[in-house]
Amino acid sequence: MRIFAACLALIFSASISAFEHFSITRDWQTIEGQYSKVTYPKTREKEALHALASADNVLPQLSDYLSWTPFDKVEIVLSDQSSSANGYATPFPYNRSVLFLALPSGVSELQDYDNWLDLLILHEMTHIIHLDKTRDAASYPRYIFGRNIFSFPNIFLSTFFKEGLATYAETSLDKNVGRGQSAYYDMVMRTEVESGLLPLGKIQQSTRDWPFNKSYSYGxxxxxxxESKYGPDSIPRYVEATSGRLIPFLVDGPAKFATFSDGLKELWAEYLTWLEL
Incomplete structure (x- = not known):
């Protein structure tokens, strides 16, 4: 097990350090709430207090929606050393999210927001709850071997399943925020309908082909x-099904459980027909 853990550390250490974008030599502070902790540069106390309140507000709501509460508080790091309006979240080795404080600039798909930090936190905390969730037989490896990468069944989902859910959660039709209601994404999908919608296999591939960020737009x-065809409860049902898979690459079961379709291939065909309407 020690050799195995060391191999995993070597594999992931380079990619993890490449995404950090903050210096450990700065003066860091940590504040703690009921559901989260925020670590931040000392000069960013105002943003840290806002982030803590925002995370503590959305985490219990997401836990209720997806029927899962993390065992420990979510660790959040605020970084002001990147010009990218972005962030990321991971449940391994513990629930942790790094948020870049830069605002979206220019014309981009991220323009539809009210408060950028609130929207970013909602997106990333959705990832935390979704990726951390496990149940039934899929939870046994975590109880036996601890938090290892193979004890998070939703990590192995295609990117469009993960990013699509977080983008869905960030979207509010009432407030006109989030990419799921943006004019840009509507334009992208209208163009896709005109030029020919992509099959499921293409969506699951990481390519540089148009449309960019197709995992988000299609997702x-x-x-x-x-939500439209099978009701709002179909989404947490889908997550419930994928969170209980001991073998993560069996994709038909969750589709059948959540929608009573014959499988993911058939469900995708229904989805493409829905897009064309």
Whole structure:
């Protein structure tokens, strides 16, 4: 087990350090709330207090929605050393999210927001709850071997399932925020309908082909399709099903459980038909 852990550390250490974008030599402070902890540069106390309040507000709501509460508080790091309006979240080795404080600039798909930090936190905390969730037989490896990468069944989902859910969660039609209601994404999907919608296999591939960020554009519309055709409860049912898979690459079971379709291939065909309407 020690050799195995060392190999995993070597594999992931380079990629993890490449995404950190903050210096450990700065003066860091940590504040703690009921559901989260925020670590931040000393000069960013105002943003840290806002982030803590925002995370502590959305985490219990997401836990209720997806029927899962992390065992420990979520660790959040605020970084002001990147010009990228972005962030990321991971449940391994513990629930942790790094948020870049830069605002979206220029014309981009991220323009539809009210408060950028609130929207970013909602997106990343959705990832935390979704990726940390496990149940039934899929939870046994975590209880036996601890928090290792193979004890998080939703990590192995295709990117469009993960990013689509978080983008769906960030979207509010009432407040006109989030990419799921943006004019840009509507334009992208209208263009896709005109030029020919992509099959499931293409969506699951990481390519540089148009549309850029197709995991987000196709992904959020997929969850909106589930809500429209099968009801809002179909989404947490889908997450419930994928969170209980001991073998993560069996994709038909969750589709059948959440929508009573014959499988993911058939469900995708229904989705493409829905997009064309």
């Amino acid at each position: 959020v519309k997929f969850y909106q399709f589930l």
